Amino acid sequence: MKKLSLLGSTGSIGTQALQVVQNLREQGEKWEVAALAARSSVNRLEEQARKFHPEVVAVFDEGAALSLRQSLRDTDIQVLSGMEGLCEAAAWPGADLTLNAVVGMVGLQPTLAALQAGKALALANKETLVAGGAIVMEAARKRNLPILPVDSEHSAIFQCLQGCPERGALKKLVLTASGGPFFGRSRQELAGVTREQALRHPNWDMGAKITIDSATMMNKGLEVMEASWLFDLPEHRIEVVVHRESVIHSMVEYQDNAAVAQLGVPDMAVPIQYALTYPRRMPSPAGELDLCALGKLTFYPPDREAFPCLELCREALRRGGLVPAAANGANEQAVALFLEGKIGFLDIPRLVEAAMDRQDPGVVTLEAVLEADREARAFVAGAAH
Structure with a gap:
């Protein structure tokens, strides 16, 4: 029996994670959801609570938590609130694994709470490592706890490194970027783009904040910082390549110049499930990759003038x-x-x-x-x- 605490359950990663859990259950795997947490989406959170019957739910927004407490009064589900509630859900005694899928800096303290409580951590909240990488990695090291990456790029690198014979064999990491909705536009052409245009990501279905970060390429810069902490490499050994098809999710290059890549259709079910079932591989809801139907894969250098956020993140990491x-x-x-x-x-x-x-x-x-x-x-x- 595995028990999951899921933070950010009503967002894009969270809802897909619950689908993955349901899929695993249908294969005979014994999974339970011990805790759910969200910012304020109480209607969706109530639906999830009634379906998965967690011991506890936490809502960051105090007013929304009060509303949910009323809605769930016919159940025995405990309702927590605020940052304290998120941290309590992250460290919930009934959970074996905490998946942190909240968006933004709000995820840092729950990450630390989970690690301090001795929980294995599946991490989709990149800001945790961007802002607090030193204290998070130290907390994990001190307790010898795994941090299993859920972001598709970091999961890809993690998968590629399973075949790494020794630490010194690794030469560099290569993060792939879709290029977002504005690939090929000049800086001048970006001056007047609208909210609606920036939210039209070509390949991935994500929340608004992450989609805008993809459009500015800030997301890739944050991923460089996250990769530096997760895999203990300096910024100059982490390369970024624009790959429009989003089929190669990232790759590693070894000292002999052999490159190992992880490929798949753009579907977060695979990295989410791998973090939950690691090191086992299970059938997933993601579709099969058909290379012949795809036809070709393309690669380009990032445009640093049009998208300066990537270089700003590198500079922040260097400082x-x-x-x-x-x-x-x-x-x-x-x-x-x-x-x-x-x-x-x-x-x-x-x-x-x-x-x-x-x-x-x-x-x-x-x-x-x-x-x-x-x-x-x-x-x-x-x-x-």
Whole structure:
């Protein structure tokens, strides 16, 4: 019997994770959902709770939690709220594995709570490692706990590294990027793009924030930072290649220049399921890859002038300390403002760079990371008015 605590259950990754659990159950696997958590989508969370019967649900929004408590009063499901509730769900005693699929910095404290409670961690919340990589990896090392990557790129690298004979055999990582909806456009052509245009991702169905990050290529920059922590490699040994088809999810290159790639149709069911069942391989709901129908695979270098967020993330990683936390916080605030129509598309990298320049690397502690995040958000919010 495996028991899962799922944070971010109503989002894109969370809903697919529950589908994966259901699929595994139908194959005779013994899976239970011990805890569910979401930000505020109480209607969907109630549906999930009634279907999967967790011991506890947590809602970050206090008002939404009150509403859900009323809706579930005919059940014995406990309803928690706020950051404290998210952390309690992450560390829930009845769970063996915690899957953190929340979006943004809100995921950092629940990640630490899960690790401190001795839980194996499946991680889809990249901001956890971007902002607090040093303290998160130390918490995992101290307790000898696995961090199983769920992002398709990091899962691909993790899968490719299963055949790595020794640490010194690895030469570099290659992260693939779809290029988003604006591939091929110049910086000038991006000046007037709209919210609706930026939300039209060509290959993946994701939430609004991650889709905008893909459009700016900030998402790939965050993934470079995440990969650096997960696989303990410096920034210069992590390459990014634009691969429009999103079939090669990423690859590794060894010292003998052999490259090993993980391929598959663009479907998050595979990386989610691999994190849940590792090291076993099980039938999944993802479709088979038909290379003949696909016909060709294409590759391009990223356009650093049109999409400066990628290089800004590299620079944040090189500066280290609290600078990545400031870059991430500034980006989250800037994306929210762009989605509200309050700033332009190209204002996102401009504000991220300005917030980075204001941040001293300092010493990384949880309190310092949270403060750097708050200051960066406040700066961006003020600069936008």
